[in-house]
Each structure stands twice: as C-alpha cells, then as structure tokens.
Amino acid sequence: MDIGKAFREIMDLIFPPACEACGAVGELGLCSACMQQVTLVEEPYCAQCGQPFDPNVSTPPQLCASCRSDAPHLDGARAVGLHTGPLRHAIISCKFKGRTSVAPFLARLVAERMVAEAEYSWPLPLVEVDALVPVPLHPQRRRWRGFDQAALIVQGLAPAVGKPAWEDCIQRHKPTLPQIGLSPQQRRDNVKNAFVIPDEGLVRGKRLLLVDDVYTTGATGNDAARALKAAGAGEVYLLTVTRAAPDWHPASQITEPPEVPAGNASCSR
C-alpha cells in the first residue's frame, strides 16, 4: 500500500477541493474567475524555445538572443502560460504544499492546448510524438517530497492525448541544488550531466516530448535533451505548464512571495 498516496487522499477529504488562488470552494485547480487572469503564452514567440516576444515590436525576430547565440539541445520548447498569478499559485500548491490533486488540473490545461494545436508545431505535431517523458526528480528528492510533480502531470496528460508515458526512460543520478536563486550559468553547471538513460535501445530514433512544470532558463530540459540525444533519441522537445515571464512583460515586475518556504530550500526541484 502506498502510504503517501493514502495520506494525500485523506488530506483531500479533510480539505475539499478549492481554487488554489482565491480559495473558492468546490473548484479543482483554478476557478473560472482566476482562469481569466492566467496569462497564456501566445505568438509572437521564439520559434525554438517559445520565449514570448513583445507584441508591440513591429518585426519580432525568429529566434531569441539566447537561442541565436547558443544552439540548445532541445529541438523546441513551449509553455501554456506565464509563471505568474493564479497559475503560479496552482503549481506552488502542487509542488510545495503537497496538493497533488492539482496535477490532473494542470495536465488538463496542457492537454487542451496540445489538442487545440495538434496540427501545428507545438512544439511538434501531436501525431509525431512517440512518447511523453516527465523530467525526473532525483530519487532522494522524490522520496522526500513523496511524489514527482512532472510524473503526475504526465500520468494525466498521456491518456488525454493518447500517447504512452515513459516515466523511467531517463533518470536523474546527480543530486542537484535547488535552481531557485542561481544565475543562468550556475543553473547550467548545476544540472550538467545530471541525467542517465538506463535503456538506450528504448529511446533510439524516437521523437520524445519531455514534460515539466516550469521553464525558467531551460537548463534542466536542455541537459535532459542532451542525455537523451547522446543515447540516440531522434528529436527531443519540452512542454511545460508555465515559463518565467520575460523582462519586457509587466508580469515580470510583480513581486510575488518566494517559492521556497523559508529554511526549507531542499524542497525546491
């Protein structure tokens, strides 16, 4: 019996579903009023990493400065919304407060967008995806937290889009520091060579869609893609629920409470 799962189910009974942002009772995930405040990532954005461009700029470039200067291992990345406001609250609830019942809501959000964009490259046509792969936590952190939020999202997403979930095809063998508070270079160094592929034959030649909760600098997704491609994967893309707001966006100016509870830094991803 999975004690952690049973405990979470009991907690869900004691604390019935309520909007993770405003507390409206009876809502799983976010209520319709809070959903209206979610900032979706929409074009124009970088064709490679999906970073949104300022729509007021008359001719946005095809690629962002980062993708122009340093070709990423990922073949493409996309996110549903900006990591701000109600959607950020929902992710924090799932990840740091153990409200795992939020994961199916997050999965549904991603699935709706994937299906709506199925014909287009978001980040690749749905029909071309061989498998969904959650970006894994280190086993130590997974044990500490009791669950892996990316795996929970994939468990909801895979049946909704009719694709297999390959949860163990990539593993994190190097315990990494929490990424929060690190510079982009420190983030890259922190996750470098963090992943191993236990069965190279499984991934060889495949088109894989990595799934994670948040895209900050792309360092984690890129290192996972590097490992998968070194093992022979054909193409590797990344889909996240949110991504950090770019500097030009008004949302980046909002001062929100830190994501890591004080004195508990080890619970960051």
Ligand SMILES: [Zn+2]
């Ligand atoms: Zn609400």
Ligand SMILES: [Zn+2]
């Ligand atoms: Zn880019």
